[in-house]
Amino acid sequence: MHGDEVTIVNPAAEDVTERLAPARRVASLAGARVALIDNSKHNADRFLDTLATLLVRDHGVAKIERYRKVSASVPTPPETLRRLLEASDAAVHGVAD
Amino acid sequence: MTWGLHDSVQIEKSGRPAVTVVTEAFQAAAEARARVLGLPEHPRVIIEHPLASRMPSEVEKVAAAAAERIVAGLSRPLAPSARADAVTAAAPARARRRQITSDFAAGNRALEDQGWTDGLPVIPPTETLVAEMLSGTTAAPGEVLGRMEPLQGTVTVEKVAANAVMAGCRPEYFPVVLASVRAVLQPDFHVGSTACTTGGAAPIVIVNGPIAARLGISGGTACFGGNIKANATIGRALRLCMRNLGGAKPDGMEKSTQAWPGKIACCFAENEARSPWEPLSVERGHAAAQSTVTVVAVRGIYPLTEGVQTTGVGVLETLVASMRYVGSPIYHQMHNEIPVIVALCPEHAEEIARAGFDRRAVRAYIHEHARVPARELRGRGYYAPEAWQGLVDESDPDARVPIVTDPERIILVVAGGDGRHSAWMPAWSVCRGATEVIVP
Numbered sequence: 001m002h003g004d005e006v007t008i009v010n011p012a013a014e015d016v017t018e019r020l021a022p023a024r025r026v027a028s029l030a031g032a033r034v035a036l037i038d039n040s041k042h043n044a045d046r047f048l049d050t051l052a053t054l055l056v057r058d059h060g061v062a063k064i065e066r067y068r069k070v071s072a073s074v075p076t077p078p079e080t081l082r083r084l085l086e087a088s089d090a091a092v093h094g095v096a097d
Numbered sequence: 098m099t100w101g102l103h104d105s106v107q108i109e110k111s112g113r114p115a116v117t118v119v120t121e122a123f124q125a126a127a128e129a130r131a132r133v134l135g136l137p138e139h140p141r142v143i144i145e146h147p148l149a150s151r152m153p154s155e156v157e158k159v160a161a162a163a164a165e166r167i168v169a170g171l172s173r174p175l176a177p178s179a180r181a182d183a184v185t186a187a188a189p190a191r192a193r194r195r196q197i198t199s200d201f202a203a204g205n206r207a208l209e210d211q212g213w214t215d216g217l218p219v220i221p222p223t224e225t226l227v228a229e230m231l232s233g234t235t236a237a238p239g240e241v242l243g244r245m246e247p248l249q250g251t252v253t254v255e256k257v258a259a260n261a262v263m264a265g266c267r268p269e270y271f272p273v274v275l276a277s278v279r280a281v282l283q284p285d286f287h288v289g290s291t292a293c294t295t296g297g298a299a300p301i302v303i304v305n306g307p308i309a310a311r312l313g314i315s316g317g318t319a320c321f322g323g324n325i326k327a328n329a330t331i332g333r334a335l336r337l338c339m340r341n342l343g344g345a346k347p348d349g350m351e352k353s354t355q356a357w358p359g360k361i362a363c364c365f366a367e368n369e370a371r372s373p374w375e376p377l378s379v380e381r382g383h384a385a386a387q388s389t390v391t392v393v394a395v396r397g398i399y400p401l402t403e404g405v406q407t408t409g410v411g412v413l414e415t416l417v418a419s420m421r422y423v424g425s426p427i428y429h430q431m432h433n434e435i436p437v438i439v440a441l442c443p444e445h446a447e448e449i450a451r452a453g454f455d456r457r458a459v460r461a462y463i464h465e466h467a468r469v470p471a472r473e474l475r476g477r478g479y480y481a482p483e484a485w486q487g488l489v490d491e492s493d494p495d496a497r498v499p500i501v502t503d504p505e506r507i508i509l510v511v512a513g514g515d516g517r518h519s520a521w522m523p524a525w526s527v528c529r530g531a532t533e534v535i536v537p
Binding site for chain 1: 098099100101103104105106107108109110111112113114115116117118119120122123127132133134135136138139144146147148149151153156157159160161163164167168171172173174175188189192193194195196197198199200204208211212213221222223224227244245248249250251255256258259260263287290294337341342343344430432433478484526527
């Protein structure tokens with residue numbers, strides 16, 4: 001240590017994130033089942049209503065699963081998430097606003 | 098946003114592709130959160146901000162314009178991200194050291210440049226001062242208390258000590274800081290959402306028990322307002338931990354629309370010496386000799402003055418009238434079983450007690466009378482009939498919405514000095530608050 005320096009303890013996070021692999025994308029949405037998770041922010045339901053209509057009409061989605069959170073500030077309960085995923089091939093979460 | 102990305106990454110981990118829809122105001126925060134969660138390439142579809150205030154036909158247009166990008170996010174193969182931080186490494190058990198200049202002002206600038214300060218000057222966390230801070234606890238420096246959301250920094254006792262030094266704490270305050278940090282790490286506190294919400298929630302630390310008098314943590318004159326060393330520095334230490342370990346800073350994942358100065362520091366003691374009742378901690382089952390912290394994220398401090406009414410009931414009437422207004426953000430969130438803090442000044446508390454109210458009776462009175470007619474909330478942002486099922490009878494045109502689900506959700510404390518000013522503080526959205534025993 002130089003005379004004009006002091007040693008400090010790093011007060012901040014030093015974690016380096018574990019890297020995950022993204023899921024393989026679906027080849028096509030035709031015939032797929034899609035889960036739509038509504039974070040309950042105002043107008044998120046209307047946004048997802050329109051999206052659901054278009055996914056079925058224009059992209060051949062076979063089935064839409066919907067779930068509305070009690071609050072945008074909490075995670076989807078693990079059991080609910082498991083149930084949604086058993087019934088779906090892909091998922092959309094919205095809308096952070 | 099915090100939990101949207103979390104849910105989507107959980108879905109990706111389970112092997113299903115996911116897309117998160119985010120308005121542009123949250124674009125940067127969503128990117129940061131995706132990186133923290135280990136999946137920077139997770140597709141976000143960015144739409145114009147805001148969505149909430151748009152007319153129905155506009156929302157439909159926005160959704161239609163986003164549909165193709167959402168489909169692409171689910172079906173187009175992802176290019177692997179080449180980010181430099183895309184490696185796995187655990188946080189070191191011992192915090193890294195670095196050199197900074199010993200010149201106070203220049204050293205502070207160096208810390209600011211790292212983004213480690215709240216904008217006010219700090220005491221540089223030198224090895225010597227951190228070691229002194231650690232002497233205030235029997236906890237080992239490497240003990241891991243948890244991970245601070247939303248950044249998920251590993252919280253070690255040593256890291257907390259470094260932040261406590263920066264905040265200006267004395268070593269004897271350190272057990273209170275540690276207890277406060279442990280409290281916000283409890284799941285029911287929702288510290289990650291507290292940091293990221295637009296709702297501007299700040300943690301307030303309420304100290305009970307003999308430690309308050311011993312350390313000079315004030316519950317008397319001006320106790321909410323800082324300017325008292327122990328109050329100011331303990332509250333600030335908690336906030337610096339949330340900032341430096343949890344990423345709660347405005348150029349990071351903090352998204353408060355306005356926030357309030359409690360985001361700098363807010364800590365006070367219950368004024369047990371001037372309370373006509375047993376302390377909050379005793380009411381909640383702790384021994385009188387035991388010291389505790391109760392931490393709640395609140396939206397602000399709502400003051401009330403009552404200097405004309407001299408009966409306890411008159412004071413309570415003014416209090417509930419203050420709590421009973423359409424603009425309060427708590428009514429549409431009370432179903433989350435969040436609390437409201439009621440801080441009575443000693444003079445008000447004395448009059449209320451003289452009128453025959455014990456703590457339970459005060460809480461019952463507030464629960465019964467701090468209610469807004471549902472019809473006044475209808476059509477406002479504070480109307481939440483789906484969430485109120487079982488709590489509010491919507492078929493009754495005179496139905497009233499209580500401020501909390503039950504009297505147990507009212508956190509009643511006596512605080513302040515001479516004068517006739519009390520206050521109430523609504524908890525934020527999903528924060529139920531948390532209590533921890535202060536361990537030496």
